[in-house]
Amino acid sequence: MDAIITIHDLSKVYRVGHEKVRALSHINLQIGRGEICCILGTSGSGKSTLLNQLAGLEKPTSGSVRIGKTNISRLSEDQLAGFRQRNIGFVFQSYNLIASMSALENVAMPLLFRGMPRMVRDREAAQMLKKVGLGNRINHKPSEMSGGQQQRVGIARAFVAKPKIVFADEPTGNLDSHTTLEVMKLLIEMSHQNNITFVLVTHDNELARYADRIITIRDGLLVGDERNESPAYLEQAREESASTKHIPADAGQGLCAEAEQAGEQRDAFQPPDEKTFASIPQEKEKENKADENETTV
Numbered sequence: 001m002d003a004i005i006t007i008h009d010l011s012k013v014y015r016v017g018h019e020k021v022r023a024l025s026h027i028n029l030q031i032g033r034g035e036i037c038c039i040l041g042t043s044g045s046g047k048s049t050l051l052n053q054l055a056g057l058e059k060p061t062s063g064s065v066r067i068g069k070t071n072i073s074r075l076s077e078d079q080l081a082g083f084r085q086r087n088i089g090f091v092f093q094s095y096n097l098i099a100s101m102s103a104l105e106n107v108a109m110p111l112l113f114r115g116m117p118r119m120v121r122d123r124e125a126a127q128m129l130k131k132v133g134l135g136n137r138i139n140h141k142p143s144e145m146s147g148g149q150q151q152r153v154g155i156a157r158a159f160v161a162k163p164k165i166v167f168a169d170e171p172t173g174n175l176d177s178h179t180t181l182e183v184m185k186l187l188i189e190m191s192h193q194n195n196i197t198f199v200l201v202t203h204d205n206e207l208a209r210y211a212d213r214i215i216t217i218r219d220g221l222l223v224g225d226e227r228n229e230s231p232a233y234l235e236q237a238r239e240e241s242a243s244t245k246h247i248p249a250d251a252g253q254g255l256c257a258e259a260e261q262a263g264e265q266r267d268a269f270q271p272p273d274e275k276t277f278a279s280i281p282q283e284k285e286k287e288n289k290a291d292e293n294e295t296t297v
Ligand SMILES: Nc1ncnc2c1ncn2[C@@H]1O[C@H](COP(=O)(O)OP(=O)(O)OP(=O)(O)O)[C@@H](O)[C@H]1O
Pocket: 014, 015, 016, 021, 022, 023, 041, 042, 043, 044, 045, 046, 047, 048, 049, 050, 203
C-alpha cells in the first residue's frame, strides 16, 4: 500500500484533575493515498480523539503519526499550522463557518493561507461553490443559508485548495436524512475526482457503508478493519445508471479514471510565483517562513 498516513503505537491519555482517561491505546494503522475510509465507533469510543491526532490538532501521549514522510508528532505548533494549511482539509459537524463572511469569503480562506492573490481566490472559490450547487448563494452569509447549504460551503472550503487529505468528524450530524445522503455523495465525489484521501468519523453504520474501508474502535482500541467490497456510492451509481438505462456493470470505474486524471492535473499545479506573494498579509508571510522546511506530502 502507498500509505499517506502511518500510525505507530499511538496512545492518548487525558488528565482530568487526578484522574487519567485513556482515550486511545496502542493503535497501529496505515491509510493509503486516495482511500475513502471510515472510523466507526459508539459515542466515547475515541473517534474524535483519533482524528485529532491524525490531523495534528492534538499531540499523542506516546507513539507517532506520519503523514507522507513527515512525523507530525514532532512538529512545533507553528510548523503544524503550516503543514495543515498545505495538506489537510476539514469538514466539521457544526460547519465552523465564519458568521460575518459570505460563502465566497469562507471558501476563499484556505487559498489566502496559500498566498494566492485575491482575483485567483475569488475565481477558485466561486467555481467551487458552483460545483457544490451553490453558484446562486455566493454572497450569502451562513445565517442566510440552510444547514445543508452551510455544510456544502464547509465542503467547498475543505476541498478548494486540493489538500492531500480531508478529515470529516460527523459531517452530517446536524442534517436530516435526505440532506445527509446528498452531502455524503458530494464528499465522496469530491474526494474521488481529486484523488484525495478521505477520512470520515461516524457512529452511524449506514454512513460507514459509503467508505471503501471501515475501521472500528471501541474503548480506545482498534477492534476491526475491513474492506467494504460494495460501498454505497457505487451502489448508488449503479442504480442511477440503471434508472437512465445505461449498462451498470462498470459503474464507478469512470470515477477512478477521473480521479487519476485529476491527480495528474494536481501534480502539475505550480504554486504562485514570488510576485504573487507580495499580496500576503505580513503575519502570513512570517508563518510561511517558519514552515519553509516542511514540504507538502
Ligand atoms: N479533552 C479531553 N479531556 C479529557 N477527556 C477527554 C477529552 N477529550 C475526550 N476525552 C475522553 O476520551 C474519550 C473519547 O472521547 P472522544 O471525544 O474521542 O469520543 P468519540 O468517539 O468522538 O465520541 P462522540 O461520538 O460522542 O463524539 C471519552 O471518554 C472522553 O470523555
